[in-house]
Amino acid sequence: MSKPTLWVTRHLTDPVMERAHRDYHVLQTADDHVMSFSELIAASQEADAMLICHSEHFVGPMISRLSDRLKIVANHSVGVDHCDLNALRSKGISVTNTPDVLSDATAEIAMLLMLGASRRAYEGDNMVRSGIWKDWAPKMMNGFQITGKKLGIIGMGRVGQVVARRAKGFDMEVHYHNRKKLPDTVITSAIYHDSLESLLSTVDVVSLNCPATEENHNLINPETLAQMKAGSILVNTARGALVDEDALIEALNSGHIRAAGLDCFKNEPGGNPKLSELQQVFMLPHIGSATDDTRAAMGFRALDNLDQFFAGKTPQDLLN
Known part of the structure; x- marks a missing residue:
C-alpha cells in the first residue's frame, strides 16, 4: 500500500x-x-x-x-x-x-514576560549593553515586585492552569475569569470572577490565556483597560488579536498601565513599531512554545x- x-x-x-x-x-x-x-x-x-x-x-x-x-x-x-x-x-x-x-513552555514564557515587564528587564539590559550603566542609586531601576500580588488569568484552560500553578511559587493570589467556574479538583485556591470587569478591577497583573475567538477580538480595549487597576501590568502569550494595541499604547503612555509583557501582536511577524518605542514594554517574537x-x-x-x-x-x- x-x-x-x-x-x-x-x-x-x-x-x-x-x-x-x-x-x-x-x-x-x-x-x-x-x-x-x-x-x-x-x-x-x-x-x-x-x-x-x-x-x-x-x-x-x-x-x-x-x-x-x-x-x-x-x-x-x-x-x-x-x-x-x-x-x-x-x-x-x-x-x-x-x-x-505546549502548556508548560508557554506558561514559562508568561512568567518570563511577567517578570521582565515588572522588573524593567528591557531597560536594564539596554543600560548594560549600551554602556550607560555608570553608577548605582537607591532609586535606580526600581520595579514592581510580583511576590504576594494578585494575578488575574483570563482563560483558565490548559495554559492558564499551568500559569496559575507557577504563580503560586511566587506566593501570588490567583484570580480568574472563564466561561464557567472550574471544579476545585481542577484548579485549587483560585478565586473565580463571573465578570471580566470584576477581575480587572481587582488584580495587579493580568495574563491573557484565552483563544482569539470572534467575541474575544480586542478584548483589551479602552474600556477594559480603564477597568484595570492603575499601575497594573498586562501579559499576553495567547494571540495578538486580543489586544487593541493603540489603546494599550495610550494607557502605557498615560501611566495607567505600568508595563506590558507581550509575546504576540496584531502584525506577525514584525510586531508594532509604536510598542517598540516604549521602554516599559518587554517583548518576545511569539516564542511561547519554542523549546x-x-x-x-x-x-x-x-x-x-x-x-x-x-x-x-x-x-x-x-x-x-
Whole structure:
C-alpha cells in the first residue's frame, strides 16, 4: 500500500521530519518560507494531507479552491484562528491541533514576560549593553515586585492552569475569569470572577490565556483597560488579536498601565513599531512554545492525528 502524500509547509524539528519521511511521502519547500494562498492551493492538488503552522492561513475564498484530494489539515499549534473550521468542514477537510503538549513552555514564557515587564528587564539590559550603566542609586531601576500580588488569568484552560500553578511559587493570589467556574479538583485556591470587569478591577497583573475567538477580538480595549487597576501590568502569550494595541499604547503612555509583557501582536511577524518605542514594554517574537522538547512534541502530536486519520480512526484532536 502506498504512503499518503503529506505537504509539510514549514521545516520542523529533525526528529519530527524523520518520522514524517518514514511514514509519508513528504513534500516541502526548500527555503522554509511562509506559503501564499496560491502556493497552498497548488500544494493541495499534490497532497492527501497538510501539516501546517499558524503562519499558514486557511481562510476566505481560497478554501473553495482547495483540491478535493486534500482530506485533512493537521496544525502544528493549539490556536486555530488562522483556519476557518466551518468552511473547511464544508469542503470535507478535517482539522486537528496540538493541545496539552505546549502548556508548560508557554506558561514559562508568561512568567518570563511577567517578570521582565515588572522588573524593567528591557531597560536594564539596554543600560548594560549600551554602556550607560555608570553608577548605582537607591532609586535606580526600581520595579514592581510580583511576590504576594494578585494575578488575574483570563482563560483558565490548559495554559492558564499551568500559569496559575507557577504563580503560586511566587506566593501570588490567583484570580480568574472563564466561561464557567472550574471544579476545585481542577484548579485549587483560585478565586473565580463571573465578570471580566470584576477581575480587572481587582488584580495587579493580568495574563491573557484565552483563544482569539470572534467575541474575544480586542478584548483589551479602552474600556477594559480603564477597568484595570492603575499601575497594573498586562501579559499576553495567547494571540495578538486580543489586544487593541493603540489603546494599550495610550494607557502605557498615560501611566495607567505600568508595563506590558507581550509575546504576540496584531502584525506577525514584525510586531508594532509604536510598542517598540516604549521602554516599559518587554517583548518576545511569539516564542511561547519554542523549546526543543515542546516543538518535537507538537510535531509528534500532529503526526499522531494524521496516523489516526489514515488508519480510519477519529483523530484525538479533531476540531471540526
